[in-house]
Amino acid sequence: MSSSHPMIKAENIHKSYDSLRVLKGVSLSVDKGDVLVIVGPSGSGKSTLLRCINLLVYPDSGSIWIDGILTTHHEVRPEWVREKVAMVFQSFNLFSHLRAVDNVTLGLRKIKGINPEEAREAGIHLLKSVGLEDKIDEYPANLSGGQQQRVAIARALAMNPKVVLFDEPTSALDPEFISEVLDVMTRLANEGMTMIVVTHEIGFAKGVADHLVFLEGGRVLEEGGAREVIESPRRRRTQEFMSKILG
Amino acid sequence: MFGWVRSRALYVEIARFLVLIAVILGVIWLLGSLGHLDLPFIITVLPLIFQGAAITLAATAFILPVALGVGFLVGWARFSRNPLAYWVTTLFVEIFRGTPQLVLVLAAFFIGLPLVAPAGANPQVLAFWVGSFALALHSAAYQGEIFRAGFQSVPTGQIEAAHAVGLDSWQTMKEVILPQAFRVSLPPLGNEFANVVKDSSILGFLGVLCIVLCSRDLAGWGRQIAPLTFNVNTAVFSWVVIAIVYFIIIYVMSTIMLAVERRLRVPGLEAAL
Amino acid sequence: MAAVGRNSEGVLIRIRYWIDNHRSLSAGIFAGVFVILLFVYLYSLTLTGEFRLDFVTSKIPRFIFVGMITTLMLTGVSYVLGMSLGFLTAYARISDIRALKALAKGYIDAFRGTPILVQILLWMIVVAALTPGYRAQAFVAAIAALTINTGAYQAEIFRGGFKAIQEGQIEAGRALGFTSWQLMKHIKLPQVLRLVTPPMTNEFIALLKASALLSIIGVVELTFIAKDEMLRTFLTLEPWTLATLLYLAMTVPLAKLVQFLEIKFRIPGLGLPSDTGLYRGRKPRPGVAASQTTMAAQSLLLRRDPLYEYFRRRNRSKV
Ligand SMILES: Nc1ncnc2c1ncn2[C@@H]1O[C@H](COP(=O)(O)OP(=O)(O)OP(=O)(O)O)[C@@H](O)[C@H]1O
Ligand SMILES: [Mg+2]
Numbered sequence: 001m002s003s004s005h006p007m008i009k010a011e012n013i014h015k016s017y018d019s020l021r022v023l024k025g026v027s028l029s030v031d032k033g034d035v036l037v038i039v040g041p042s043g044s045g046k047s048t049l050l051r052c053i054n055l056l057v058y059p060d061s062g063s064i065w066i067d068g069i070l071t072t073h074h075e076v077r078p079e080w081v082r083e084k085v086a087m088v089f090q091s092f093n094l095f096s097h098l099r100a101v102d103n104v105t106l107g108l109r110k111i112k113g114i115n116p117e118e119a120r121e122a123g124i125h126l127l128k129s130v131g132l133e134d135k136i137d138e139y140p141a142n143l144s145g146g147q148q149q150r151v152a153i154a155r156a157l158a159m160n161p162k163v164v165l166f167d168e169p170t171s172a173l174d175p176e177f178i179s180e181v182l183d184v185m186t187r188l189a190n191e192g193m194t195m196i197v198v199t200h201e202i203g204f205a206k207g208v209a210d211h212l213v214f215l216e217g218g219r220v221l222e223e224g225g226a227r228e229v230i231e232s233p234r235r236r237r238t239q240e241f242m243s244k245i246l247g
Numbered sequence: 248m249f250g251w252v253r254s255r256a257l258y259v260e261i262a263r264f265l266v267l268i269a270v271i272l273g274v275i276w277l278l279g280s281l282g283h284l285d286l287p288f289i290i291t292v293l294p295l296i297f298q299g300a301a302i303t304l305a306a307t308a309f310i311l312p313v314a315l316g317v318g319f320l321v322g323w324a325r326f327s328r329n330p331l332a333y334w335v336t337t338l339f340v341e342i343f344r345g346t347p348q349l350v351l352v353l354a355a356f357f358i359g360l361p362l363v364a365p366a367g368a369n370p371q372v373l374a375f376w377v378g379s380f381a382l383a384l385h386s387a388a389y390q391g392e393i394f395r396a397g398f399q400s401v402p403t404g405q406i407e408a409a410h411a412v413g414l415d416s417w418q419t420m421k422e423v424i425l426p427q428a429f430r431v432s433l434p435p436l437g438n439e440f441a442n443v444v445k446d447s448s449i450l451g452f453l454g455v456l457c458i459v460l461c462s463r464d465l466a467g468w469g470r471q472i473a474p475l476t477f478n479v480n481t482a483v484f485s486w487v488v489i490a491i492v493y494f495i496i497i498y499v500m501s502t503i504m505l506a507v508e509r510r511l512r513v514p515g516l517e518a519a520l
Numbered sequence: 521m522a523a524v525g526r527n528s529e530g531v532l533i534r535i536r537y538w539i540d541n542h543r544s545l546s547a548g549i550f551a552g553v554f555v556i557l558l559f560v561y562l563y564s565l566t567l568t569g570e571f572r573l574d575f576v577t578s579k580i581p582r583f584i585f586v587g588m589i590t591t592l593m594l595t596g597v598s599y600v601l602g603m604s605l606g607f608l609t610a611y612a613r614i615s616d617i618r619a620l621k622a623l624a625k626g627y628i629d630a631f632r633g634t635p636i637l638v639q640i641l642l643w644m645i646v647v648a649a650l651t652p653g654y655r656a657q658a659f660v661a662a663i664a665a666l667t668i669n670t671g672a673y674q675a676e677i678f679r680g681g682f683k684a685i686q687e688g689q690i691e692a693g694r695a696l697g698f699t700s701w702q703l704m705k706h707i708k709l710p711q712v713l714r715l716v717t718p719p720m721t722n723e724f725i726a727l728l729k730a731s732a733l734l735s736i737i738g739v740v741e742l743t744f745i746a747k748d749e750m751l752r753t754f755l756t757l758e759p760w761t762l763a764t765l766l767y768l769a770m771t772v773p774l775a776k777l778v779q780f781l782e783i784k785f786r787i788p789g790l791g792l793p794s795d796t797g798l799y800r801g802r803k804p805r806p807g808v809a810a811s812q813t814t815m816a817a818q819s820l821l822l823r824r825d826p827l828y829e830y831f832r833r834r835n836r837s838k839v
Binding site: 054056078079082083086087089091093094095096097106107110111139140141142152155156159 | 404409410412415422427515
Binding site: 337344346358448 | 764
């Protein structure tokens with residue numbers, strides 16, 4: 001299936017909260033199977049950009065295409081977009097009242113209408129693939145941070161999305177749990193999933209990402225191949241930032 | 248009936264309860280032996296007192312579900328983003344939380360009753376219903392606040408995650424917010440139920456003494472009932488009977504609530520109390 | 521521009537956000553509209569004779585200067601007396617002397633656990649047995665009943681306040697060389713007073729509402745006057761509307777005060793949550809988990825029952 005269009009394309013996205021202009025004309029494009037890493041200082045609008053992409057918030061202006069479909073068009077239901085574009089959050093956001101497997105299958109059961117037994121099968125399979133076969137029936141409160149985040153990844157994958165967005169998936173974790181989550185993400189990338197990852201894990205970016213975008217003040221300051229931008233950034237501001245997170 | 252309660256706990260509970268009753272009977276016996284007890288008088292008023300207790304029980308049985316239903320809707324509306332629903336229910340809460348229970352009941356008797364009474368209805372029975380309804384609305388105001396706090400206790404991140412999974416607003420409400428809000432609200436609800444029992448003593452009192460309904464001359468309200476109420480025997484007895492009834496109701500209720508809580512227990516969702 | 525980003529926030533939600541961000545202004549507007557509508561409605565009733573305006577104008581002095589004043593006076597006096605009683609009881613309750621502790625606990629549970637109506641009747645009997653003169657009796661019984669009832673509730677509030685102070689701080693104070701009086705004055709009291717102010721204001725509201733029950737033993741307060749005027753004039757709508765509005769005029773501002781005090785006196789990290797959005801009247805920020813703290817704080821505003829809590833605590837430890 002060779003497609004001429006990128007998997008995700010965003011053009012000139014603007015977004016303000018009241019008088020605060022958070023995104024001031026961001027454009028980016030990700031091809032199918034690619035991994036894009038977004039870095040940038042706190043408050044630069046990284047989370048807001050991700051939220052715009054799966055329409056958790058609507059951009060004030062600009063256009064977004066997912067797999068060639070203009071999702072900012074007023075006839076596209078946001079729920080449709082969110083089925084195609086899954087999201088993993090910094091604070092996991094697992095549903096506290098549901099066991100791990102039910103967290104994973106909620107979308108299958110309630111949106112796709114798959115019957116509970118089949119959904120459970122699928123959920124168990126997904127949990128196994130993130131290495132949690134022994135935590136299937138635990139409640140989120142009884143799981144460690146790394147385990148919770150892996151359940152959240154399984155939940156994101158359950159709807160069989162075309163793209164997964166990661167918003168600082170490891171920054172709420174204790175150092176000892178970071179690698180287990182990154183391992184899962186790396187495997188996912190190698191399997192050919194299209195991903196946009198906000199992260200400051202430079203090792204992951206270097207090893208896995210194809211492209212990197214440096215965001216500051218709601219604008220793209222620099223972009224290019226991941227390795228290239230990390231190792232030899234062109235702009236001074238990017239150099240400063242890279243040396244800070246590398247050092 | 249108590250199958251789901253740990254049996255040992257139940258035995259201990261029953262034993263404590265029996266001890267309490269023994270102590271109360273002991274006090275009564277002591278009063279009697281000191282000559283403070285007018286037995287024939289007590290025997291004449293005892294049915295009245297039990298009638299009052301029965302009214303309290305019946306009223307509680309009516310008030311709780313009504314207040315729970317209305318309170319739930321009020322809490323939901325106070326949580327919702329719909330300004331009209333929000334303000335109307337806010338007004339409801341302020342009015343019913345800010346007016347004394349007695350005033351609500353009396354207003355219901357004197358203003359509400361004539362409005363709703365069909366011709367030929369038994370005023371005493373109707374008075375019970377409108378009075379209970381007034382108390383139900385009073386409690387609903389409090390329960391509305393409990394439910395609102397329950398709704399607000401669901402972290403917004405989870406709501407966002409539900410949207411990210413693809414649930415629409417209604418599904419998010421049904422699958423994510425409601426189950427959690429309900430669970431978190433259970434313990435404070437139990438407390439409020441106990442208060443409903445106490446408040447309904449007003450109905451029992453007004454009903455039994457027939458102050459409102461039977462007597463045409465209400466002017467000397469206090470003085471009129473004095474001979475009846477201000478008798479040591481009646482008072483002590485009504486106190487003891489009400490205390491016992493109250494104890495039993497709260498006991499049964501808290502056992503049920505705890506069993507429900509245990510059934511629905513979710514690690515991490517136990518509300519702090 | 522290919523497409524204008526659709527706004528997911530409808531008009532109603534926009535209004536609601538505006539309300540969230542202009543809390544007191546919008547509350548004022550809404551309350552104003554409501555009061556105007558109420559008066560328009562009542563006025564329309566006066567035109568048909570269903571609502572007698574002359575009743576209101578002629579009786580309002582009695583409602584306010586006799587009824588409301590008596591209500592406030594009785595509530596105020598009992599509240600202040602109850603405060604000393606409650607403070608001492610709380611102190612007994614946390615002391616090391618077992619008998620004192622048990623006594624305090626017995627007092628608190630007995631009076632928080634039974635209907636205040638029953639307590640009022642009981643005090644009336646006791647006082648009637650001791651003193652002559654009906655009116656005086658009723659007054660004494662009224663103050664006794666309210667004081668002793670609110671004392672029990674206030675004791676629990678104070679105890680909660682003392683319990684919230686960490687042991688470590690008291691030890692740190694000792695280590696600095698504070699005497700126990702200085703410890704009380706400089707470390708415990710400043711924290712306890714801030715912690716208890718909102719629930720104490722709330723208790724005042726509850727007491728004010730309970731004082732309506734005093735009409736049953738013949739104390740001439742607001743409810744008694746409403747009932748009295750009803751019997752004299754055979755009007756019902758007018759006296760009860762008036763009484764209800766006057767009660768609301770006392771309780772609603774106080775309830776608002778509770779909310780205000782809760783924000784104002786909040787000590788970061790102590791007792792009340794800071795970022796749940798519950799008290800700031802705005803939308804909680806994404807990701808702020810509030811459940812436990814919110815419920816704990818909110819429960820200060822609610823009515824708690826000792827017997828229920830007792831069962832709950834005890835049975836819960838057995839789970
Ligand atoms: N719902 C909102 N309402 C108002 N302002 C918001 C909202 N969400 C984000 N902002 C503001 O928008 C700006 C950008 O936020 P965003 O979360 O996108 O930054 P970020 O790059 O993800 O930062 P961080 O690295 O800290 O997560 C911040 O100043 C933030 O305060
Ligand atoms: Mg962010």
